[in-house]
Amino acid sequence: MLRRGSAGSNTAADHIALVDAAIGALPPGFRRRLMITVDGAGASHDLIARLDKLAARPGYQVIYSAGWMLGEREKAALRLVPEQAWQIAIDGRGEVRERRADDACADSRCAHRACWIEEAHVTELTGLLREGPDGDRLRGWPAAMRIFVRRERPHPGAQLTLFEAEGGWRYSLWVTNRPAATKGWLGQNAYIDAAHRVQARVEDAIRTGKDTGLGHFPSFDYQVNGAWLTASMTGQILLAWLKLLALDGDLARAEPKTLRRVLHAAARLVRGGRRRRLKIQASWPWAEAITAAWQRIDALPQAP
């Protein structure tokens, strides 16, 4: 959504319009079960209320996960979390995020606790904030809203706040309406954490979007930049579908810069025998990937 340079990053009305537009862009059959992730700028009363309203419609399931600021209230709660309440976090593949300690023993598959450093932990802060000695400190927020936190060992040399330096952890917080009664692995803290981290893919798309033109608007004219944004987003969407439907391996995860090698392949369109053939030089490094991609696209059913 193109906005004036003077627009604020926390304008809830814009967030709500954007969420509505994003849902409207989905085929109707895919609008009933949604997971909506938002970064920290989205944790406003108005947006959360809107998401709650969407979730309350009969026949719809909407789970949201929105970044949350680490304020004094949250810091106070964090200091009260007992060590055993922290659960180890998993990565997107369901694997535990840990690494060998610098002074680990020689057996790289040992079971010594001191030889492994757990990279990240997750816990829920809802109880401490809602039912602490000071009463409900999340008063005014929907009762269904729960608050979670992940702590990670910061990268060496990372700038830490005083609070982070205290315990040697960096914290990220988020809120979700996923019900506490959710059964099975979907309700476990490690899953709730992994589910929130899909937001990182959005951040990636914004970062790599700069390579498809989001990074430099060409004009002082709002309308011209609007057209530019549309073209740039169209490029991003086409790349996303290309990766999803036609590419695999490294190319399916590649960033726009790398995909250029596929898109800018030299080829010749040859007509003959009432057919058109695209001839790619066999020695071109991605010739096989391009051919396979074409065959996959060709095999897709026609859109209705």
Ligand SMILES: [Zn+2]
């Ligand atoms: Zn060991």
